[in-house]
Amino acid sequence: MKEFLYDNRIYYNPIEFTMAHIGGTWKIPILLCLRNGSVRYGDLKKAIPHISDKMLFTQLRELEDKGMLTKQAFTEKPPRVEYQLTEKARKALPIIDQLTAYGISLMKEAGIN
Amino acid sequence: MKEFLYDNRIYYNPIEFTMAHIGGTWKIPILLCLRNGSVRYGDLKKAIPHISDKMLFTQLRELEDKGMLTKQAFTEKPPRVEYQLTEKARKALPIIDQLTAYGISLMKEAGIN
DNA sequence: CGGTATCCTTCTTGATACTG
DNA sequence: CAGTATCAAGAAGGATACCG
Numbered sequence: 001m002k003e004f005l006y007d008n009r010i011y012y013n014p015i016e017f018t019m020a021h022i023g024g025t026w027k028i029p030i031l032l033c034l035r036n037g038s039v040r041y042g043d044l045k046k047a048i049p050h051i052s053d054k055m056l057f058t059q060l061r062e063l064e065d066k067g068m069l070t071k072q073a074f075t076e077k078p079p080r081v082e083y084q085l086t087e088k089a090r091k092a093l094p095i096i097d098q099l100t101a102y103g104i105s106l107m108k109e110a111g112i113n
Numbered sequence: 114m115k116e117f118l119y120d121n122r123i124y125y126n127p128i129e130f131t132m133a134h135i136g137g138t139w140k141i142p143i144l145l146c147l148r149n150g151s152v153r154y155g156d157l158k159k160a161i162p163h164i165s166d167k168m169l170f171t172q173l174r175e176l177e178d179k180g181m182l183t184k185q186a187f188t189e190k191p192p193r194v195e196y197q198l199t200e201k202a203r204k205a206l207p208i209i210d211q212l213t214a215y216g217i218s219l220m221k222e223a224g225i226n
Numbered sequence: 227c228g229g230t231a232t233c234c235t236t237c238t239t240g241a242t243a244c245t246g
Numbered sequence: 247c248a249g250t251a252t253c254a255a256g257a258a259g260g261a262t263a264c265c266g
């Protein structure tokens with residue numbers, strides 16, 4: 001596997017590239033919140049426990065930059081902004097489900113719950 | 114999803130627990146090197162480009178602590194140590210393959226290679 | 227409501243060097 | 247050969263505050 005550069009960063013394998021799209025503490029929770037349709041900023045914040053404005057903002061921006069979600073702003077008062085998954089992101093959902101299932105089996109083996 | 118504590122760390126969902134086992138820059142490359150059987154320390158080092166002794170050492174130790182691999186030390190001169198996957202780790206291999214496949218598709222969309 | 231900026235801490239990784 | 251220790255740099259993430 002040959003390494004490559006993208007967006008000023010070096011990647012050594014495809015998994016690192018995958019993780020740039022769905023990795024980190026917050027991206028998967030965000031993607032899962034959006035799996036059933038558009039959700040607005042404030043509802044994401046309510047749905048994801050412990051996330052700060054900064055993290056929600058930066059992660060949404062990164063996901064948008066990478067084409068994992070799109071943003072729709074309605075010029076109302078008060079403002080309304082909705083986020084929704086792209087096809088690219090939808091393709092990751094089955095893998096995310098498997099990561100969850102594997103995590104649950106690891107938790108069982110570790111005696112959690 | 115209820116958060117939980119394990120090994121002095123807090124987890125908010127099963128995926129974080131999964132990532133504690135296979136996440137980071139080096140764990141997946143190491144696991145993949147071992148998929149076809151036992152490999153010794155020096156061969157892992159040769160097989161994984163750019164990894165430092167420290168990273169190889171710490172990651173092997175973490176994987177061992179989490180029951181993802183076992184270590185067999187032969188008391189020879191010079192010393193020989195072999196690492197092999199556990200069943201627990203083998204169950205992760207199909208998911209790792211999917212993460213790779215997804216990464217490759219993302220790379221194609223991004224125009225890499 | 228929905229961001230955005232700034233500072234600061236902590237966690238991860240890299241460089242280097244040394245040991246049984 | 248196969249580790250292990252120490253120090254430092256960098257990235258990720260949290261706290262806080264302010265804006266259109």
